[in-house]
Amino acid sequence: MQNEKLHLLQHSFDDLIEDIEGSLQEENEAMIHYHLLRAYRMRTRIQEFQRTEAQSREYQVLKAEVDKKLAEWHIWLAKLFEQNHDIERAELHRLTALQYHHELPENYFQYAHVTLRKNLLKVDREITENMDYVNKSNVHEVLAAVRRAKFAVRVAESEGTKTDQTNYVLGWIDEMEKAIENDKVLSQFTQENPEESESLEQVLAEMNQLIGLHEVKNSVKEISDWVVFNRLRQDQGFKSDDLSLHMVFAGNPGTGKTTVARLIARIFKALGVLKKGHLVEVDRGDLVAEYVGQTAVKTGKKIQEAMDGVLFIDEAYSLTRSSQNDFGIEAIDTIVKAMEDNRQRLVIIFAGYPKEMDAFLKSNPGLRSRIKNHIHFHDYTVDELMDISTLLLQEMQYKMEKDAQDILRNILQKSVLKNPHTHGNGRLVRNILEDAVLNKASSTVSDVNNGMTGIDLSLLDADIMRVIEREMTEGVSSEQRRSRAIESH
Numbered sequence: 001m002q003n004e005k006l007h008l009l010q011h012s013f014d015d016l017i018e019d020i021e022g023s024l025q026e027e028n029e030a031m032i033h034y035h036l037l038r039a040y041r042m043r044t045r046i047q048e049f050q051r052t053e054a055q056s057r058e059y060q061v062l063k064a065e066v067d068k069k070l071a072e073w074h075i076w077l078a079k080l081f082e083q084n085h086d087i088e089r090a091e092l093h094r095l096t097a098l099q100y101h102h103e104l105p106e107n108y109f110q111y112a113h114v115t116l117r118k119n120l121l122k123v124d125r126e127i128t129e130n131m132d133y134v135n136k137s138n139v140h141e142v143l144a145a146v147r148r149a150k151f152a153v154r155v156a157e158s159e160g161t162k163t164d165q166t167n168y169v170l171g172w173i174d175e176m177e178k179a180i181e182n183d184k185v186l187s188q189f190t191q192e193n194p195e196e197s198e199s200l201e202q203v204l205a206e207m208n209q210l211i212g213l214h215e216v217k218n219s220v221k222e223i224s225d226w227v228v229f230n231r232l233r234q235d236q237g238f239k240s241d242d243l244s245l246h247m248v249f250a251g252n253p254g255t256g257k258t259t260v261a262r263l264i265a266r267i268f269k270a271l272g273v274l275k276k277g278h279l280v281e282v283d284r285g286d287l288v289a290e291y292v293g294q295t296a297v298k299t300g301k302k303i304q305e306a307m308d309g310v311l312f313i314d315e316a317y318s319l320t321r322s323s324q325n326d327f328g329i330e331a332i333d334t335i336v337k338a339m340e341d342n343r344q345r346l347v348i349i350f351a352g353y354p355k356e357m358d359a360f361l362k363s364n365p366g367l368r369s370r371i372k373n374h375i376h377f378h379d380y381t382v383d384e385l386m387d388i389s390t391l392l393l394q395e396m397q398y399k400m401e402k403d404a405q406d407i408l409r410n411i412l413q414k415s416v417l418k419n420p421h422t423h424g425n426g427r428l429v430r431n432i433l434e435d436a437v438l439n440k441a442s443s444t445v446s447d448v449n450n451g452m453t454g455i456d457l458s459l460l461d462a463d464i465m466r467v468i469e470r471e472m473t474e475g476v477s478s479e480q481r482r483s484r485a486i487e488s489h
Helices: 002-026 029-052 056-083 087-100 105-118 127-131 139-159 164-182 200-208 214-235 257-270 294-306 316-320 328-341 354-362 382-396 402-418 426-449 462-473 478-488
Strands: 247-251 279-282 309-313 346-352 373-377
Touching (some): 029 426, 127 164, 139 164, 200 214, 200 257, 214 257, 214 373, 247 257, 247 354, 257 373, 294 309, 294 328, 294 346, 316 328, 346 354, 402 462
16 A cells, blocks of 8 residues: 555656656746745655655655656756746745755855845946946845845755865955945935834734734744733842743644744744844754754754744654664753854754644653743634635635535544544645645646636635545545646646
8 A cells, every 4th residue: 555655656756856856947937936836745745754654765766766857857948947037036036946946055055146136236247237226215125135145055065176266256346345334325314214014903913813823822922922911120220030031832733833934933023022024944854964063964964944933843752763773862961052042143943743732751850840831722623614615715726616615624624523633624624725726727637628718717616625524434535636737737
C-alpha cells in the first residue's frame, strides 16, 4: 500500500512535469499557475506522507525533486517577466525560487540584482547616477531593497565561494547605503514615521475577525494588556515584571496557530516590544543538520533571521523524538540560550499537537521554566468550518449553490465524527474546496470540448460536491482524488 502511494505520487509528478513544461514553452501563464497549484498541493501531500509513512526517506527524496522543479519553474517565470520589464513580479518569482531551492548561491545573486532593478538601481552605474532615482517619496523602499540585496549577496557568499563579483556588489551596496544616509535631504526621511505604523487596535480588530478561537483571542488580549500595564508601571517608577513573552501553542492541525502567530508578531511590533514584528516559520528540518556541530550553526542562522521578530517552531516536539544520538537536543540547547540572551529582541513560539507538546515540555524542564504563556487552540465546530468555507470561497472568487453547501456540511460532519482529533479543521475545508476546484476545472474543460457554452466558471454545484462526498466515503485520499481529476482532464 505504501509503495502504491509512492508510485502514484511519482507518476503524478512525471505527468505534472510534462504538463507544466509544455505550458512554459507556450508561455501560457494561466495554465502555468494552474499546474503550479497542482505542484503545491502535491508537495503538501508528500510532506504529510513523509511524517506518517514508514518510507519517509523515499518521500524526502521525492519532495526534494519537487522543490528543485518548483525553483526551476519560478526562475523561468522570473526571466519571462524580466523580459517583459515586469520587475515587481520577477522579484516575487525569484524570491519564491529561493524558498524551494536555496542551496544555489546563484539564485541569491540573481534575486539581489532583480530587487535593485525593481527600484531602478544598477550596480554597473555610478553611485551619483543611481542617486538621481532616489527621492524623499521612495527612499524607504530603496533602502529596504538595498538591504535585501545585501542580505542575499551575503547568503550567496556564505553558501558558495567569495569572488571578485560578490566583493564588488557588496562594496557598491555599502557605498549606496552611505550615500543615502549622508544626503542631508534624504536622511530626514529615512527614519520610520510612527504615524504610519500599525496600531495595536488595528491588529486586535483583525484578530477579532477570525472565526472561532474565542479563548485564544482572550489569551492574546491578556498578554497585550500585561505588556501595556508593565509599561505604565515603568513610566511611573514602579518595579515591573521581567517580560518573558515566549509561548506554547497547543492544538491540532488547521486550528489557526500560524495565523495567530503572525498577528502576535504584529501586535508586539505595535506595542514597541519588537522592532520588526516579522514571523520566521521553521520545523525540525530547518534547524537540525546531519553532522556533529552543524545543528548549532543551522539553528543560529534561523534565530538571527528571526531577530526583532517571532520564531515559530512547528511540531517542536520532533526535536526530541528520535534516537539518543539525534542532533535535535543541540538545536534545543541553542534555542534555550537564545531565549535567555535575546529576550528583548526575540519571541519564540513552540507549536504542535497538545499531548506531544505536553510530553515535550515535561522532558525539557529548563525550556518549560522559560515559557509562561500557554495557549490552547480548540478544534473548530462544524458551523465554524462552514463559516471558514464561506471566507475561503470569497478569497478564491467562487460561489457554492445551496445544495452543494448542504453536501459540504454533511462531509464535514462525517469527517469530524470519524476523526474527532485528526480531521484537519480549516485545512480539511481548504483541501475539500481545492479538490472541488480541480474537479470543476476538469468537468469544464470536458464540457467546452463537447461544444458547451455559457458555463459559470465561478459556480461549484451539487454534482461537483457529490463526487467528492462519494470518494471520501469510499476512502479515496485527497491525492488520489486530484490524480483522478487530472487524468480526466
